Structures are given as structure tokens and as C-alpha cells.
Amino acid sequence: MTSPLDQIPRLAALLAETGIDTLELAGPEGRVFLARNGAPAAPAHAPAEAAAGEPQGSAPGAVTVASPGIGAFRRAHPLHAQPLADEGTAVVAGQVLALLQVGALLQPVRAPSSGILAAVRREDGALTGHGDPLFDISP
Amino acid sequence: MSAPRPTVSHLGTTALLFEAPGETSLDQQQRIWSLARLAETWPEVREAVPGVNNLLVSFRTVPRRFEPLADRLCEAWDSASALSLGGRVIELPVVYGGEGGPHMADVIAHTGLDVEEIVAIHSAPVYPVFALGSHPGYCYLGGMDPRIATPRRQVPVVKIPGGAVSIGGAQTGVSASDGPSGWNTIGSTRMRFFDASRDPPALLQPGDSIAFTVAEIRR
Amino acid sequence: MIEILSRAALASVQDLGRFDAFRWGVGLSGAMDPLALTCGNILLGNEDGAAAVEMQVFPFSVRFEADTLFALTGADCAAMLDGVPLLPWSRAQAKAGAVLRLDHARDGRWRGARAYLCVAGGIDVPEVLGSRSTQLRGAIGGFDGRMLREGDRLPLGRAAGESRGTEIALVPPGLALPLEADGLPAVRVLPAAEYGRFTPASLDAFWREPFRITPQSDRYGFRLAGPGLEPVAPMELRSHGIVPGVIQVPHNGQPIVQMCEGQPSGGYPKVGTVIEADLWRLGQMPIGTRFRFLATDWDGALAALDERQAWLAEVRRLADLLSARSAAR
Numbered sequence: 158m159t160s161p162l163d164q165i166p167r168l169a170a171l172l173a174e175t176g177i178d179t180l181e182l183a184g185p186e187g188r189v190f191l192a193r194n195g196a197p198a199a200p201a202h203a204p205a206e207a208a209a210g211e212p213q214g215s216a217p218g219a220v221t222v223a224s225p226g227i228g229a230f231r232r233a234h235p236l237h238a239q240p241l242a243d244e245g246t247a248v249v250a251g252q253v254l255a256l257l258q259v260g261a262l263l264q265p266v267r268a269p270s271s272g273i274l275a276a277v278r279r280e281d282g283a284l285t286g287h288g289d290p291l292f293d294i295s296p
Numbered sequence: 297m298s299a300p301r302p303t304v305s306h307l308g309t310t311a312l313l314f315e316a317p318g319e320t321s322l323d324q325q326q327r328i329w330s331l332a333r334l335a336e337t338w339p340e341v342r343e344a345v346p347g348v349n350n351l352l353v354s355f356r357t358v359p360r361r362f363e364p365l366a367d368r369l370c371e372a373w374d375s376a377s378a379l380s381l382g383g384r385v386i387e388l389p390v391v392y393g394g395e396g397g398p399h400m401a402d403v404i405a406h407t408g409l410d411v412e413e414i415v416a417i418h419s420a421p422v423y424p425v426f427a428l429g430s431h432p433g434y435c436y437l438g439g440m441d442p443r444i445a446t447p448r449r450q451v452p453v454v455k456i457p458g459g460a461v462s463i464g465g466a467q468t469g470v471s472a473s474d475g476p477s478g479w480n481t482i483g484s485t486r487m488r489f490f491d492a493s494r495d496p497p498a499l500l501q502p503g504d505s506i507a508f509t510v511a512e513i514r515r
Numbered sequence: 516m517i518e519i520l521s522r523a524a525l526a527s528v529q530d531l532g533r534f535d536a537f538r539w540g541v542g543l544s545g546a547m548d549p550l551a552l553t554c555g556n557i558l559l560g561n562e563d564g565a566a567a568v569e570m571q572v573f574p575f576s577v578r579f580e581a582d583t584l585f586a587l588t589g590a591d592c593a594a595m596l597d598g599v600p601l602l603p604w605s606r607a608q609a610k611a612g613a614v615l616r617l618d619h620a621r622d623g624r625w626r627g628a629r630a631y632l633c634v635a636g637g638i639d640v641p642e643v644l645g646s647r648s649t650q651l652r653g654a655i656g657g658f659d660g661r662m663l664r665e666g667d668r669l670p671l672g673r674a675a676g677e678s679r680g681t682e683i684a685l686v687p688p689g690l691a692l693p694l695e696a697d698g699l700p701a702v703r704v705l706p707a708a709e710y711g712r713f714t715p716a717s718l719d720a721f722w723r724e725p726f727r728i729t730p731q732s733d734r735y736g737f738r739l740a741g742p743g744l745e746p747v748a749p750m751e752l753r754s755h756g757i758v759p760g761v762i763q764v765p766h767n768g769q770p771i772v773q774m775c776e777g778q779p780s781g782g783y784p785k786v787g788t789v790i791e792a793d794l795w796r797l798g799q800m801p802i803g804t805r806f807r808f809l810a811t812d813w814d815g816a817l818a819a820l821d822e823r824q825a826w827l828a829e830v831r832r833l834a835d836l837l838s839a840r841s842a843a844r
Contacts, residue, residue, distance in 0.1 A: 226837075235690050236591055236603055236623035253602060256684070261691055261826065262833040263684040265602060305708035308788035309816045310758040313708060320753060345537045345756050347780055352756025354537065358820065362813050428540040429756060429780030432653035436754050436780075447751055448782060450766045464782060465751045472540070475652050476735070478765065478783065490539070492643050492655045498539045 219275055222292040226264045228257030230285045232277070235263075242292075248274050254292055257285060272296045302373055304366040311354040312362070314369055320349045320466070322438055325426045326378035329502055333379065334372055340365065346427040346502060348436050348467060381503025385422060388470065388485045388506055390461050392418075394514025396484030399449070403463060403480050406446045411513060417441045418461075418468065418482065419508040425500050433472035433490025433498045437506060440468045452478035459485045461508070470506070517568075517583070517634065519667045520576035520614065528638050528657035528669065531564040532775065533646035541655065542779040543759055544648035547571075547629050547734060547798030550688050551588040553827065555633030557834055558586040558606040558683065565637030565672070566647035568663070570630045571734075576616045577632065579609040584635040584674065588685070590627030590799065592617035605684035620801070625689030628801040636672030651734075651776060681837050685830060692826060694796060696807040699725055702793040703811040703819060707761065707785035709750060717745040717768075721786065725805040726770070732802055734776035743768030744786055754782045760789035760797075762808075772797065792819035 224230075232240040232255050242254040248268045255266040276293040279285060300317035307313055314331070316324045328346045335344035335353050342356040359365050392415045393400045403414055423437035430436070445466040456462070456477040461470050464479035471477065472489035485508075489499045500506070519526070531552065532545025546552040546569055553563045568577070573592055579585070586606040587594050594601040595616050601607055609615065620627055640647050640658055649657025658667060694701050710718070726741035744764045757763075761773045763783035772789060773781070775798070789797055790811065800806060811819070 234603065235686050236621075236625060238624075251599075253600075256602075258686070259837075260833055261686050261830045262837060263602070263605075263686060264837070265605075265682050265684065303708065306705045306788065306813070307707065307756075307758045307785075308705050308760050308790050309813075309820060310760070310788075310791050311756070313755055315708070315753075315755070343535060343537050345779070347755035348753040350753060350755045352537070352758075352780075354534075354758070358817065360817065427754070427780075428538060429754060430540055430778050432539060432541045432650070432655065434540045448766075452765065464754070467754060467782075473652055473654075475778075490653055492653065496539065497536075497541075497644065 219293040219295045220270055220272070221278075221290045222254065222266065222269060222294060224257065224285045224287055224289040224291050225266060226257050227286050228259040228262075228264060228284075230279045230281065230283050230291065231256040231258050231263070232281045242268075242274050244274055244277055246274055248272065248294065266291060268292075268294060270294060270296070302370055304369060306362070307352065309355070309358050311352050312366065312369075314351040314353065314373070316349045316373070320438065322424055323378055324349045325424070325438060325502075326380060327373070327376045329381060330376040330379035331369070331373055334376070335369065338368075345429070347429060348426050348438065381501075383425070383501065383503035383505060385505045385507055386487075386500060387509055388487055389509050389511035390419065390483040390485045391512045391514060392461075392483040392510065396457075396460070397482045397514070399462075399480035400482045402449075403444060403446045403482055407444055409444065411515065414444050414482070415510055415513055417444050418463075419510050423468065423506045423508075425502050425504045425506065427502060428498055428500075430469070431471070431473055431475055432492075433500070435469060435489070435500050435506065437468050440466060442466055446480050448478040449480065452476050453481075456481055457484070459487065461485055516580040516668045516670055518578045518580060519663050519665055519669070520578055521574065522665050523662060524570070524572040524575055526568055526570045526572070526575060526663045527649040527651075527661075528566050528640055528647060528663070529569045529649060530566040530637075530647045533644055533648050533650065533656065536644045537756065537779045539644075540779060541644060541650060541653065542777060543775050544646070544650045544656070545775050546631065547775055548589055548627070548631070548795040550795040550823065550827075551627075551629075551631045551799075552633065554604065554685055554688070554830060555586040555588040555631050556637075557827070557831055558588075558685065559584060559633055559635045559674075560838070561633065561635065561637055565633065566640065567631045567633040567638060568669070570617060570632065571628065573617050573619045573630075575630075576614055579611065579613045579615065580668070581611045583609045583671065585609060585615075586633045587617075587630060588633070588687075589630040590620035591623055591687075592619065592630050593621055594618075602684045604687050605682070625687055626801065627687075627689065627799040629799060634671050635674035639670040639672040652778075683834060683837055688795070688826065689799065692822065694793070694809075696809055699805055699807050700796065700800065701807040701809045702796050703790045703809045703815065704762065704787040705790055705811060705813070705816050706787045709752070709764075709784040710786055712747055712750060712784065713764070713786060714745045714747055717743065718786075722808060722810055725807055728800055728802050728804050728806070730802050734774055736774050736777050737772045737797065739770045739772065741769070744770060746784065750784045752782050752784060754780050757781045757785070758788065760791065760794050761785050762787050762789065774798065790816040790819055792816065792823050
């Protein structure tokens with residue numbers, strides 16, 4: 158798994174390229190917070206939840222889908238109004254559940270396994286870091 | 297009394313159009329050829345393509361300010377001398393009228409002349425090739441007798457075959473391939489005007505001339 | 516190779532167009548949406564102008580004969596690769612034998628009319644007069660100078676470098692670079708030589724009222740239905756060079772916008788030219804679309820080009836940052 162520290166050069170470049178001012182990432186080694194010049198030096202809100210790998214689903218045995226990258230969390234493709242996956246519906250392994258947006262780029266978030274989409278752990282539009290929990294899938 | 301000035305206008309940000317003033321003439325066309333040669337040496341110019349007494353100048357890089365380029369072109373026109381491009385005379389036998397000349401009746405109606413007169417007037421001159429355009433290998437010809445001028449059609453025809461001999465306004469030309477046309481087609485000819493594998497790919501170029509000969513008049 | 520599985524369906528091989536051949540009477544051709552074609556190539560690490568397949572009629576299917584990295588841009592056609600849905604404006608890896616199927620363009624926040632299939636290495640048909648674009652009139656370039664047919668097999672070029680691992684998709688420029696007037700899609704127009712020779716009342720209507728793209732519209736030109744343009748006096752012009760985007764006004768007053776397959780010269784009066792920066796917008800409007808013309812000037816037209824270039828530059832930088840190259844260890 159990529160450590161947040163390894164990603165700093167790439168993330169700094171992304172901040173420079175886009176309008177994102179601050180970015181917070183969590184990994185097993187700890188948490189990284191990046192801020193552009195002038196942005197607040199420390200997170201003003203409560204830190205994001207713990208990283209993937211720790212099952213935090215509301216039901217036992219639920220699989221947490223962790224963010225594969227950074228960006229704004231999008232439940233629907235910008236072209237469509239309907240979310241890519243609805244809560245309470247069946248999803249299959251490999252299915253695109255959401256997108257992470259950085260400027261003009263979108264990165265798909267895919268279901269690691271099949272099951273029912275039990276919970277959505279992030280608000281639509283929220284800035285998301287690598288490893289942040291996004292969904293729970295119950296078998 | 298000062299001479300009428302040429303005009304320069306926009307074709308979007310892709311190109312500009314330079315129009316020589318006054319009557320269409322071979323002398324002006326030769327000055328257009330000269331201007332085209334010069335403009336193509338300018339770094340911001342991609343192509344300088346002559347039309348009938350006018351010049352399309354396409355941009356390799358879009359100039360941030362338009363007026364200096366327009367002014368430079370007009371100044372170059374003032375000092376442009378007629379460029380005589382020596383060329384060949386190609387004879388083209390034409391079957392006038394009939395199925396290959398579906399709009400002969402419209403030319404008759406507009407001009408008030410009969411078919412024999414129109415054919416005689418059309419086939420008399422040696423026509424210099426003023427410019428290429430419209431479609432691959434198509435030649436715009438100068439020197440048509442104004443007595444057979446007929447306005448372009450109200451609505452363009454969807455398909456006219458290659459080899460069609462047509463009149464549009466005060467000009468005449470020959471289609472090099474099938475396609476739409478707003479001109480009045482008075483006859484047909486057989487000739488291969490364009491071959492992409494040849495260098496140059498067009499059979500005829502500015503400086504060459506066409507002489508139409510009467511193969512047949514069909515009613 | 517990729518094999519065309521659909522019957523004759525107005526698809527052709529196109530790149531960004533054939534420049535430097537206007538002097539022979541050879542027009543531009545090329546993609547009706549050059550922005551979509553460029554984006555597909557950026558996603559694959561190709562040169563911007565690598566040749567692709569432009570599709571205009573759907574459904575449309577192709578089979579990949581070998582493992583192929585490809586990208587689909589343009590109209591959102593609910594594309595499926597062996598039955599698995601693909602994201603719009605994304606790149607994907609096809610295994611040998613996989614079938615790609617595009618359905619009718621879907622309605623959404625932006626609706627297109629043409630889709631582009633780009634492949635790593637580009638479509639490798641011979642260059643003719645400097646381009647791989649298909650010119651139908653002269654039967655030049657592309658695949659045998661014609662529209663594609665069932666059974667045609669298109670050769671692919673060699674991909675530059677290894678396939679890029681990270682899955683990425685793009686926000687379509689139809690959303691990222693919106694342009695509307697009174698709720699309708701719009702394109703900007705620079706007045707042309709004969710602009711002032713139409714009546715002020717008809718020019719006023721030209722700017723204020725919508726036009727509809729009639730069914731007699733295609734790659735050659737879009738015939739529009741809308742307020743008629745009236746000349747102050749009859750005009751009979753000499754033949755002169757024109758470019759895609761030129762809005763001609765024949766005798767019946769209904770404008771015709773020359774599109775990328777349009778002829779390189781004409782003689783009808785010109786009221787204006789759709790600016791180069793907006794031609795992709797027009798090229799993606801389906802038949803029946805109602806849209807508006809917006810007046811602009813030289814500086815406005817340049818600003819539009821700059822905005823488009825800036826967006827492409829952002830796409831390039833982000834695609835590079837998120838490619839397998841930067842993540843490799």
C-alpha cells in the first residue's frame with residue numbers, strides 16, 4: 158500500500174495544478190496534511206476517520222471500500238443525475254460505485270467484492286484522501 | 297481621384313480574405329498570384345490560396361492583433377506586380393446540353409440566347425485557370441463572356457457528376473468529382489483532374505488554360 | 516487490427532484534418548469534434564492528432580483482434596465492452612477478441628452526436644497529402660477514402676511506451692466549458708465580409724432568435740431553419756476561399772454553416788464565421804437541436820481559443836500526474 162508520505166511530491170503537484178487548497182491523507186503510518194500558501198496550517202474540523210483495512214461497517218463482516226486516490230467524492234457521473242450505485246442495492250465486484258474528481262479528471266472507485274451497498278461514508282462533493290472509507294458493502 | 301482600395305475581412309480566427317477592388321481581370325489575378333507568393337514567406341501564414349481576384353490567407357499562428365497583418369497585406373498589394381505563370385493549354389471536348397447539361401434551359405431563359413449561341417460563346421475563348429478550389433482539382437476559370445452569365449441557383453443541387461461544365465454568375469468551371477453545386481450545368485466532359493498520388497496532385501494549376509471544344513450539342 | 520461489425524453507418528477514420536492542401540482544392544476534413552479526438556489521444560499518451568474512428572450513427576460495434584488500450588470520447592453512448600459498461604470519456608483495456616458496442620447517444624447534462632474511438636498508437640492507415648483524415652469528395656485518405664463498412668479491418672499503430680495502468684476518465688468539455696444563451700446551447704460568431712450587406716432587422720433576428728439544425732445536415736454542412744437573412748440588395752460574388760464555420764446565405768435566406776467536409780471555396784454571401792474554438796460544439800449538436808449564435812470580436816475569439824488551450828493543458832498535466840509512470844516505483 159502506498160504510504161501518504163511517498164505521495165507528497167505528487168500531491169503537492171496536484172495542489173499546484175488545481176484549485177484545491179488543503180488536503181489531508183491518512184494511512185497506516187499516520188496522517189499527512191498539505192496546505193497551499195495562505196491556507197490554514199492545520200485542519201479546522203475533526204480529522205477524517207481511520208484508514209481502510211479496519212472494518213468499520215455498521216454490520217459485522219461488512220467490507221469497507223477505501224478511497225483509491227484523492228479528489229472530490231462524486232456519487233454520480235457529472236453527465237448524469239442518478240448516482241452510480243444506490244444505498245441498499247446489490248453491487249457486483251468491479252462495479253463503479255463512485256468517482257473521485259480532481260479538476261478535469263475522474264478516477265473510478267470500484268467495488269472490491271459483491272454484496273449490498275450498506276452505507277455511504279462520505280458526503281457527495283467531500284474532499285477525500287487516499288484510504289478514506291467511502292462505502293460499506295455487506296455480503 | 298484615388299484608386300479603390302482592396303478589402304480585408306475575417307474568416308473566423310482561421311484565415312483572412314483579401315479582395316482586390318473593381319472589375320475581375322487577368323491582370324489583377326496575376327497580381328494576386330504574386331501577393332500569394334510573398335504572403336507564404338511570412339511566418340504566421342500557413343497557406344495563401346488564390347480565389348478569383350481574391351486571396352485566402354490561413355494562419356499558422358493566429359496573430360494577437362489583426363490590423364498590422366491586414367495593413368501589411370494591402371501595402372504588399374500596392375507594390376505587387378503581375379506575375380506571369382507560363383502554362384499549358386489543355387483542350388477539353390464537351391457534350392453540351394442533354395442529360396449532362398440539365399440547366400441549359402435556365403441559361404437560355406436567363407440570357408434570351410438559344411443553345412447554339414450559348415455553345416458558340418462558351419467554347420470560343422481560351423480560359424486561364426485563375427485558381428483551384430471548391431473540391432480537389434477544381435479550376436476556377438477567368439474570361440467568360442458576360443453575355444452568358446447566369447446567377448447561381450436558388451438552392452444548390454445535391455449532386456452534380458464529375459466532369460460537369462457549369463456557369464455560376466459571371467464565371468465558368470468544370471467539376472472534378474461528384475458533389476453538390478450551386479452552379480448551372482450546361483454540359484459534360486471526361487478528364488481526370490486530380491490524383492492524390494501524383495506530385496502535384498492537381499492536373500491544372502494557376503497559369504494553365506482550358507480550351508473547350510464542341511464534341512456534340514444534345515437537345 | 517480492429518474489425519468493424521456494423522453495417523454501413525457513416526463512420527470514418529479521421530484525425531485533426533488535412534492542412535496545407537487547400538491550394539489543390541482539398542478541404543480540411545478531420546473530426547467534427549477535434550476536442551474529443553484530442554482528449555482521447557491524451558488519455559492514451561498518443562500524439563494529439565493520432566487517427567481515430569469517428570462514429571455518427573448508432574448502435575455501432577467493433578471487435579478488437581488483439582489486446583488493445585483504447586479510449587472513447589464524444590457522445591455518451593452507454594458503451595459496453597463484452598457486456599461490461601464503460602465510463603464515458605475513459606480509457607480501458609480490451610483483451611483479444613473483445614467486442615465494443617456503442618448504443619444510441621444518451622440524454623444527460625450534455626448530449627453529443629458523434630463518438631470517437633481512439634487506440635494506443637492510432638489507426639495506422641497511410642497518410643495522404645499529410646493527413647489520415649478521410650475526404651469523401653476526392654476519395655482521399657482514411658480507409659480507402661470512404662465510410663467504413665462491415666468487415667473492414669483497420670490496422671493499429673505501435674503504442675508509445677507501455678500501457679498506462681491508472682484508470683482515468685475526463686469530465687467532458689461540454690460540461691467543463693459550457694456556453695449557453697437563454698437556456699440553449701450557443702456558438703460564437705465573428706462577422707464576415709458581407710455582414711453589413713444584410714438588413715439591420717434581419718441581422719437583429721439572426722442574433723436574437725434560435726436556429727434549428729435540419730435533417731439536411733452532415734459533415735459537409737449544416738442547413739439551418741430560422742429567421743431568414745435579407746440582403747439589402749442582391750449580391751453575386753466572385754468565388755473565394757472559405758473555411759469550416761463560414762455561415763453562407765444562399766438566395767432563400769436560410770443559412771448554411773460549412774462544416775469540416777465543406778468545400779474550400781464558395782461564392783455565396785457570408786454573414787459570419789463560427790469561431791474555430793466553438794466548432795466542436797456545433798459538430799456535437801444532433802439534428803433537431805435548437806441553438807443560438809452569439810456575436811464576438813477578434814479579442815473574444817482569441818480568448819475562447821486560449822480558454823480551450825488552457826483546459827487541454829490542465830487535462831494533459833493531470834493525465835500525466837495520474838499515469839502509471841508517476842506511480843511506478
